[in-house]
Structure formats: structure tokens, C-alpha cells
Amino acid sequence: MTSSRIFTHTLFIQFRSKWSVHKVEVTNRIFTMISFLVLLASVLPLIHSLDKNPNPCMPAKYNNAYNVFLKRHIPDGAPHTLDQNAWQAFLRKINMCDRPTQSFFRANERRRVDNVCTKAGGKTLSGNLCISKEKFSFVTVRVDTAEGTCGIRNIRNESKHIILACEDIGDVCQPVHFEGNPKDEVPSNNQLDCGARSGTKPIALNVSMLLFTVVALICISKG
Numbered sequence: 001m002t003s004s005r006i007f008t009h010t011l012f013i014q015f016r017s018k019w020s021v022h023k024v025e026v027t028n029r030i031f032t033m034i035s036f037l038v039l040l041a042s043v044l045p046l047i048h049s050l051d052k053n054p055n056p057c058m059p060a061k062y063n064n065a066y067n068v069f070l071k072r073h074i075p076d077g078a079p080h081t082l083d084q085n086a087w088q089a090f091l092r093k094i095n096m097c098d099r100p101t102q103s104f105f106r107a108n109e110r111r112r113v114d115n116v117c118t119k120a121g122g123k124t125l126s127g128n129l130c131i132s133k134e135k136f137s138f139v140t141v142r143v144d145t146a147e148g149t150c151g152i153r154n155i156r157n158e159s160k161h162i163i164l165a166c167e168d169i170g171d172v173c174q175p176v177h178f179e180g181n182p183k184d185e186v187p188s189n190n191q192l193d194c195g196a197r198s199g200t201k202p203i204a205l206n207v208s209m210l211l212f213t214v215v216a217l218i219c220i221s222k223g
């Protein structure tokens with residue numbers, strides 16, 4: 001009688017300890033899964049934002065992006081006419097026959113163009129784009145890229161507000177990309193000036209969130 005009682009009691013204790021070990025394991029797994037999901041959720045937008053900055057004047061991915069912009073849109077020696085032969089010769093010379101639509105500013109407009117990426121010269125449009133407060137004159141050349149002949153399809157002298165992607169290089173917000181403005185958009189008074197900060201830096205917050213998650217993960221997996 002007593003021995004059977006002891007036996008039952010032992011069984012009960014064994015069962016209880018197994019169950020509690022099991023419970024801890026399950027809880028650990030759930031925690032790890034949740035932390036993994038949180039980690040994923042905080043890393044994915046970061047990876048996405050590497051593609052294109054969510055706001056103007058955030059750190060550039062490529063340090064030479066401004067120089068590429070200059071080479072493509074404000075090169076030295078661009079023709080001051082709308083003559084097809086002159087433009088064809090020029091595009092051949094600077095090796096730019098492979099881009100179907102290209103827009104060029106006069107070299108003496110460089111400062112004014114740079115200024116679009118500042119509070120004085122531009123308004124935020126969307127994403128990392130700013131639109132100029134003033135209109136600009138520029139020449140848009142359409143090129144036949146198919147046969148490598150550098151055939152000029154047409155040349156237009158445009159006068160529009162210009163749309164530029166603006167990024168921070170060496171603590172200066174600079175144009176890194178020219179975006180066409182086919183719908184002839186104009187700056188909106190409801191938008192922030194280019195480079196004005198509406199609040200805190202989202203990337204910095206996200207990085208600290210990421211760090212927090214990593215530390216939490218390490219603690220949980222050790223615990």
C-alpha cells in the first residue's frame with residue numbers, strides 16, 4: 001500500500017518536472033520566433049530604403065553620385081544651339097549615346113541647380129525628390145540608342161520647374177539625379193522646403209531599434 005503510494009508520487013513528480021522543462025522550451029521557441037519576426041520587420045524597411053532614400057538630403061549611397069550628375073546634366077562644352085549636328089558631335093565626344101532621353105543645363109547654371117537641394121531653392125516633392133522654386137531653361141535631347149549611330153530624334157528647349165533627387169554627400173545636400181517633369185509639376189506651398197527636417201531621423205531610430213532587437217535575441221537565446 002505505502003509502496004504504491006510512493007510510486008504514484010514519484011511518477012507525478014517526474015511528470016511535473018518533464019512538463020515544466022517542456023513548457024520552458026516551448027516558451028523559448030515562441031520568444032525566439034517572435035524576436036526573429038521583429039528583427040525581420042525592422043531589417044526589411046532598412047534594406048528597402050537602401051534602394052532609394054525616403055526623404056531628400058539623407059546620406060548618399062554613392063560618394064561620386066554628384067559628379068555623375070554633373071557629367072550627365074551640366075557637362076562642359078555643351079552646345080548653345082539646338083542644332084542636331086552639334087548635339088550629335090557633342091554626345092559622341094562625351095560618350096553619351098546610350099541614354100535615350102537626356103537633359104542639359106548650361107554650365108553657368110550649376111550654382112542655381114545645386115541650390116534646388118537647399119531650403120532656399122527647392123521644395124520637397126516625394127521620396128528623395130525636390131522641385132525647384134524657380135523655372136529653369138534646359139535642353140532635352142532624344143537619342144536613338146538602337147544602332148549605336150547616336151541618331152538625334154529631337155531637341156527641345158524646355159522651361160520648367162526641375163525635379164532632382166537630393167542626397168547628402170560630405171554634409172552637403174546635392175543633386176544626384178535628374179527626374180523629367182512631363183506633367184509640368186510646380187512646387188506646393190504645403191510641402192516642406194527641400195532638406196527641412198520634419199522630425200527625428202528615421203534611419204537612426206531604426207538602427208537603434210535593430211540593435212535593441214539583436215540584444216534581446218542574444219539575451220533570450222542565452223536564458
Ligand SMILES: *[C@@H]1O[C@H](CO)[C@@H](O)[C@H](O)[C@H]1NC(C)=O
Pocket residue numbers: 079080081082137139157158159
Ligand atoms: C532656350 O530658351 C531660353 C529662354 O527661354 C534662352 O535663353 C536660351 O538661349 C534657349 N536655349 C537655346 C539653346 O536656344
Ligand SMILES: *[C@@H]1O[C@H](CO)[C@@H](O)[C@H](O)[C@H]1NC(C)=O
Pocket residue numbers: 045046049054201202203205206209
Ligand atoms: C523606420 O523607417 C521607416 C522608413 O524606412 C519609417 O517609416 C519608420 O517610421 C521608421 N521607424 C521608426 C521607429 O522610426
